[in-house]
Amino acid sequence: MADVVLSGLTKSYGTTRALTDMTMTIEDGSFVVLLGPTGAGKTTTLRLIAGLDRPDQGDIRIEGRSVLSDTPAQRDVAMVFQQYSLYPHLTVRENLAFPLRSPVLNWSEPDIARKIGEVAEVLRISHKLDNKATQLSGGEMQRVSIGRALVRSPRIYLMDEPLSSLDAKLRADLRIELKRIHAELGATFLYVTHDQIEAMTMASHVGVLDQGRLVQFGTPRDIYENPISTYVASRLGQPRINLLPADAFGAAKPGAAQIGLRPEHVHMGEGQAATVRRVEHLGDQTRLHLTMSGHEIITLADPHTTLAPGDAVAIRPETPLWFDASGNRI
Incomplete structure (x- = not known):
């Protein structure tokens, strides 16, 4: 070798x-x-x-x-x-x-x-x-x-x-x-x-x-x-990263055009109001498809969650990634 x-x-x-x-x-x-x-x-x-x-x-x-x-x-x-x-x-x-x-x-x-x-x-x-x-x-x-x-x-x-x-x-x-x-x-x-x-x-x-x-x-x-x-x-991550306008959750990092959130970095329990659109039970995890102010977001929930389509939840970002208008990381 x-x-x-x-x-x-x-x-x-x-x-x-x-x-x-x-x-x-x-x-x-x-x-x-x-x-x-x-x-x-x-x-x-x-x-x-x-x-x-x-x-x-x-x-x-x-x-x-x-x-x-x-x-x-x-x-x-x-x-x-x-x-x-x-x-x-x-x-x-x-x-x-x-x-x-x-x-x-x-x-x-x-x-x-x-x-x-x-x-x-x-x-x-x-x-x-x-x-x-x-x-x-x-x-x-x-x-x-x-x-x-x-x-x-x-x-x-x-x-x-x-x-x-x-x-x-x-x-x-x-x-x-x-x-x-x-x-x-x-x-x-x-x-x-x-x-x-x-x-x-x-x-x-x-x-x-x-x-x-x-x-x-x-x-x-x-x-x-x-x-x-x-x-x-x-290119990496399943489900794919959520890419939203930088101000989707309020104040944005200076120079940012988009905020990137991995599904595991969408925290539920407080923050912006969102609605459950679809629930995918995959055995070891549950994927929640949410709608927030017209934006679609995927996050992960407890495998035994009782959330159902139409339910209201509150979400906020954790450890977000910020990108400029050209898509480059800030």
Whole structure:
């Protein structure tokens, strides 16, 4: 494993600027998640690191050495795609062995068998090794796809939204699996997604992308608690942050155009009058959808609350975030 340092990466496809001045360090052993919507530059970043595309400007250094002139094979990185990329006519064992039999690696058969056994145990698919890929469920196929990367022990694993085509239950299960695998292997992961839950639950560090620019980089907690803009604040958190006019609760911070309140920072019991519009009972928590002076607000309540639509409540802000007219944090 190794540090991967991106310096001033810029990439355009024709007249479309996909990435602008991307500068970021992926430390050895970290689990970095790039978060952003479609078109933010996430996959472009992976392709540049993997060597599938070449940047127009900037440098990529792995273990302190520029790899711009290296082929994808020479860079010793492994990529996991959104689609499973398996050979359907081969068994799980043969799919896992395929990368190790390449002329570049050329492992011996005993070493291949040993490595497949280790990876299959980590992924909990040992009992499926002799099944054809077409006999697997979606979750099992994605495990094998991840396994094809794990057998190689590369310097960095690049993962391009590998869970997005799975159903909610499988996504939740594999999020836990990936974090466990990362901890067990001590590997370096760069994972891209548009799903903020994946970013919050798996990442050691999150990079938030906006139209090809890295706008904030830090731990999930730091970005959640200290976003630099309304854009970043809206990318993390479920339910999303409440953004209201700065004077919605009275006096505002000088220069502020908006006040931002996480749902857990809307205090009930005193303050401005509001009306319960909808109640969502989720088992471990209850979400209240409120209306206050024409503004919609979501907050959290006790799981056993007896509040119902139409009830009146009083609310006030706690630890608000303030943003100027451009959406930048004050």
